[in-house]
Amino acid sequence: MTCKRIGWIPVAAELPPNLLDSYQLVFGLSVTEMEIVHAAYRIENPNALFLIRDDSFLNEIEDESIRKEFIDETQPQADTKLDVLKDKIKSHFSEDRVFTYKCEYVPGERLYSDYMTKKGRPKLKLDENFSKIVLDFFKKRIGEQYPPVTKQVDKYLDAAFHHEAFMRSRCEVILGANKRSRDMVVGREDILEEISKYVEDVNETSRYPKLIIGEAGAGKSSIMAKAARTALLQMDRSSRLCKVFFHFVGAVPNSTSLLEILRRFLKEIQPDTDLPETLEETEQVVRSELTRNHSDRIVIFIDALNQVDEETRVEPMFWLPEVLGQNVRCVLSLITDSEPHKALKKRNDFQSEKVEIPVLDLDAKKRLEIVNGYLGLFSKTLTAEQVVPLLAKKASNNPLWLRIACEELRLYGDFGSVTEYVMLMEDTLKGLLQQVLRRFEKETDRVLLISTLCLLEASRFGLLEFELLEILKDRESLEFRENSRECCPEESPVTEKRPRLPSADWASVYRNLRIFLRPYGNPSEGRLDFYHSTLKEVVQDMYLDRQKSEASYNERLCWWHKKLAVYYRSSGTFERKVEEYPHHLLFLKNHSRGSEDKRFYCKWLQDFLRDMKTFKQLFNDEFSETLLFYWRESGDENYEQMCKWYVGEIRAMQKDFAYTPSDITERFEDVSRLVVQAGKYKDGLALAEECIDMVEKFPDQFEKEERNEKLMYLYGHIARIKSLLLPPTQSAKEIPELQAIIELHSKAIQIINSSGKKDDKKYKKFLALQLDKTAYARGGIASRSDELTWSNLFSGKKTKKEMIDQGRKEVEMAIGLYQELKDFGRELGAQITKATLYRGNKDEQLEIYEKTRQRCCQIFGEEHHLMCTLCFNTGIVYEDAKDTANAYEYFRKALSIGSKVFGPKHRMTQMYRDTLKEKKYAALAKKQGDATD
Numbered sequence: 001m002t003c004k005r006i007g008w009i010p011v012a013a014e015l016p017p018n019l020l021d022s023y024q025l026v027f028g029l030s031v032t033e034m035e036i037v038h039a040a041y042r043i044e045n046p047n048a049l050f051l052i053r054d055d056s057f058l059n060e061i062e063d064e065s066i067r068k069e070f071i072d073e074t075q076p077q078a079d080t081k082l083d084v085l086k087d088k089i090k091s092h093f094s095e096d097r098v099f100t101y102k103c104e105y106v107p108g109e110r111l112y113s114d115y116m117t118k119k120g121r122p123k124l125k126l127d128e129n130f131s132k133i134v135l136d137f138f139k140k141r142i143g144e145q146y147p148p149v150t151k152q153v154d155k156y157l158d159a160a161f162h163h164e165a166f167m168r169s170r171c172e173v174i175l176g177a178n179k180r181s182r183d184m185v186v187g188r189e190d191i192l193e194e195i196s197k198y199v200e201d202v203n204e205t206s207r208y209p210k211l212i213i214g215e216a217g218a219g220k221s222s223i224m225a226k227a228a229r230t231a232l233l234q235m236d237r238s239s240r241l242c243k244v245f246f247h248f249v250g251a252v253p254n255s256t257s258l259l260e261i262l263r264r265f266l267k268e269i270q271p272d273t274d275l276p277e278t279l280e281e282t283e284q285v286v287r288s289e290l291t292r293n294h295s296d297r298i299v300i301f302i303d304a305l306n307q308v309d310e311e312t313r314v315e316p317m318f319w320l321p322e323v324l325g326q327n328v329r330c331v332l333s334l335i336t337d338s339e340p341h342k343a344l345k346k347r348n349d350f351q352s353e354k355v356e357i358p359v360l361d362l363d364a365k366k367r368l369e370i371v372n373g374y375l376g377l378f379s380k381t382l383t384a385e386q387v388v389p390l391l392a393k394k395a396s397n398n399p400l401w402l403r404i405a406c407e408e409l410r411l412y413g414d415f416g417s418v419t420e421y422v423m424l425m426e427d428t429l430k431g432l433l434q435q436v437l438r439r440f441e442k443e444t445d446r447v448l449l450i451s452t453l454c455l456l457e458a459s460r461f462g463l464l465e466f467e468l469l470e471i472l473k474d475r476e477s478l479e480f481r482e483n484s485r486e487c488c489p490e491e492s493p494v495t496e497k498r499p500r501l502p503s504a505d506w507a508s509v510y511r512n513l514r515i516f517l518r519p520y521g522n523p524s525e526g527r528l529d530f531y532h533s534t535l536k537e538v539v540q541d542m543y544l545d546r547q548k549s550e551a552s553y554n555e556r557l558c559w560w561h562k563k564l565a566v567y568y569r570s571s572g573t574f575e576r577k578v579e580e581y582p583h584h585l586l587f588l589k590n591h592s593r594g595s596e597d598k599r600f601y602c603k604w605l606q607d608f609l610r611d612m613k614t615f616k617q618l619f620n621d622e623f624s625e626t627l628l629f630y631w632r633e634s635g636d637e638n639y640e641q642m643c644k645w646y647v648g649e650i651r652a653m654q655k656d657f658a659y660t661p662s663d664i665t666e667r668f669e670d671v672s673r674l675v676v677q678a679g680k681y682k683d684g685l686a687l688a689e690e691c692i693d694m695v696e697k698f699p700d701q702f703e704k705e706e707r708n709e710k711l712m713y714l715y716g717h718i719a720r721i722k723s724l725l726l727p728p729t730q731s732a733k734e735i736p737e738l739q740a741i742i743e744l745h746s747k748a749i750q751i752i753n754s755s756g757k758k759d760d761k762k763y764k765k766f767l768a769l770q771l772d773k774t775a776y777a778r779g780g781i782a783s784r785s786d787e788l789t790w791s792n793l794f795s796g797k798k799t800k801k802e803m804i805d806q807g808r809k810e811v812e813m814a815i816g817l818y819q820e821l822k823d824f825g826r827e828l829g830a831q832i833t834k835a836t837l838y839r840g841n842k843d844e845q846l847e848i849y850e851k852t853r854q855r856c857c858q859i860f861g862e863e864h865h866l867m868c869t870l871c872f873n874t875g876i877v878y879e880d881a882k883d884t885a886n887a888y889e890y891f892r893k894a895l896s897i898g899s900k901v902f903g904p905k906h907r908m909t910q911m912y913r914d915t916l917k918e919k920k921y922a923a924l925a926k927k928q929g930d931a932t933d
Helices: 017-023 031-041 055-060 078-092 128-145 155-175 189-200 220-237 258-269 279-291 339-345 364-376 384-392 399-411 415-423 429-443 446-458 465-472 503-516 533-543 550-569 574-591 595-610 612-618 625-633 638-655 661-677 681-697 704-724 732-755 761-784 787-794 800-821 824-836 842-860 865-880 884-901 907-916 919-928
Strands: 050-053 098-101 103-111 121-126 210-214 242-248 297-303 328-335 356-358 517-519 527-530
Touching: 031 078, 050 078, 050 128, 055 103, 098 128, 121 128, 155 220, 155 242, 155 258, 189 210, 189 220, 189 328, 189 356, 210 220, 210 339, 220 242, 220 297, 220 328, 242 258, 258 279, 258 297, 279 865, 279 884, 328 339, 364 384, 364 399, 384 415, 399 415, 399 429, 429 446, 429 503, 429 533, 446 465, 446 503, 446 527, 446 533, 446 550, 465 503, 465 527, 465 550, 503 517, 527 533, 550 574, 550 595, 574 595, 574 612, 574 625, 595 612, 595 625, 595 638, 612 625, 612 661, 625 638, 625 661, 638 661, 661 681, 661 704, 681 704, 704 732, 704 761, 732 761, 732 787, 761 800, 761 824, 787 800, 800 824, 824 842, 824 865, 842 865, 865 884, 865 907, 884 907, 884 919, 907 919
Parallel strands: 050 098, 210 328, 210 356, 242 297, 297 328
Antiparallel strands: 103 121, 517 527
């Protein structure tokens, strides 16, 4: 920002109406001021940097003609306006984005440019820090927006970035970036206000989730985007700690998976937490998080919940509790009477008046405002005679219908017959979309248009533009043929570059469809998908025979899935192949008619999964749910085939001199972990032991630090497998295995202690886990040993008391480390381990369990899986002490909490129920008149 000049201040007569509406111009402000207000101030643009020139250098310029070039004497208000503008900027933006820079006038020198006068401009010498400030800011913002890929990108951080980008794009719909955007939120101010009050409520007057319900196209996503954005801005401006989580289902790739939604939520509120492996476990943890009282406000927005992938669950929507914990707010949007909505309404305590916020029809005034605003963007308008029949349409209550109708009217060429054209418009959203698509068919290449729509519908995560162009190039193969069987050759060459549809042909299709398409995921990718889910349904009805019969629908959809499967089989873009190819093969396997075709697609899927590039892309050392799912679906004896194939690949690597021992052992360990995730514990153990044997026998083949780290994790991994292989019943037969487990954990602990990295967060966490598990194993040995067994095994070496004391010392160390790490869940788990080391000491055990229960309730709330364990273990203590009455009460508490945390049919809940069915507890229940099931 320069000194004393403010530039042109326009008046209303000098600007067209659509420009005034588009930029919401404020009269009295200069164009320069409006540029700042529109592009930075209103939307708090994070890319805005303000450099304000210090005008003290003017005092050193003696030549009055030069001074006048910096001062506009025709606008005496310039000084005041600029001072106000600078004060506003300084108060609105943080200090690291507003700088004052110094400069000095260079006498006798001028700057020239082709577009300036021959006289040129006075030359100034800028402060030497000026360029550094600008360069550092740009580097910082570019680095934040496009971080260097020096390591594997965290998929949850990446997803959060894309959801925020989607939120901002939909936010423009509400924030008023232009009139076309604002039309979708006119008339929804009352809903936004209600959500805002719910989010900000400090008195906790409502502990229920809020459901934004309405028909398709009512503007729910725009409302959710605005509400989430408002919550973020409130968080930034408030001193109160707050976490805002937002997720727009279907907005970015892989956003429709319930497991991924819930895991992303857990990762955002607790970045350092270890994620649960299965959907069932994840739902339990999320439910506990939403039920417990939080000191910081947590606000959750999930849009289009009805589009979440269907999961086979005993209790749908189990993750969402009926009543939320203190400081928890949850806002969900979904279509009225969709499956999730029905599931929630079936709950016994569902109260629609407290939970639901309906998105109702727009009134006539608001609808007229939308029409005038949209058409005004293009300097068009309708007469009163033309508007009346448009707003008389019942569907005009729907903002999306109204927008599409206005777009149709904008393009309609015969102004004299607009009224008749309006009368012919279909009066439903789907009907109007079908009408528009039929018009598109007449105005462009029908085959290319239909193929584009069907390909997008069959795709998993949308299609890149170049992918569409490559598939559409072969126009003659695009028309559906019934009973076609186009099985592809066993091997198709990978092609890096394919011929593409000419740009002119694509432009004709895209020009018509662009209003219905949107960027999907990362905008820089050029990935396209449908703007609204209703269009998917229309495509299914018009071009895939969904309403004709299920068999006909599946046959047509299979045809397009086959097109995409064939394309990705020979596509050179491996990342996209991993996203799309198995999805299409599974659809074909599950919906093809002939058993021969099913076997064919299973073979293709197995070939794909055997590729070690696929393994590397899909393997996750926590839990490889996607990779395991594909193997399960690929045919009979799938896990056996998986183990056999990957082990065979490792054997081949051992014979190939291109691979180092480090490469081979890394693959051994990864395959071992995958096999264990698949439940093949013995196979995983054999691989891990072979791997550790290689590392121990050939120390010279590894760097010392690398070798020690490999051994550390392998010792812990093998110890875990051995623990998993222990039978559920306790007997002295398991003592040798428990000793081996202790030895393995001890070796891992020794490496950590000698590494010099004990303070490293990753090592500290691993150390705490090893200490906790070692202590638990020591307690297991003590509980399984009578005096004779102990004498035979440990005579003269160690007393039982010494072993228990050592276990207590180790678990105390683990508890201390977990407290340092603020890993409260594992800390409480270690407290349970500690209690087991006091078996036989009833009072000590009960005291530990009681303190841990209180702490668990304080941190996680009562509805938490650890509370179930604590209540059940407390019941066992009383049972061992022959106190049946107290044991019964705690077993009942375990069942009550377990039914909420795990669900009524979970195996843990069933175990609690079976315990209460034992004769002595059943008799007590009958005596007290307690309900039993």
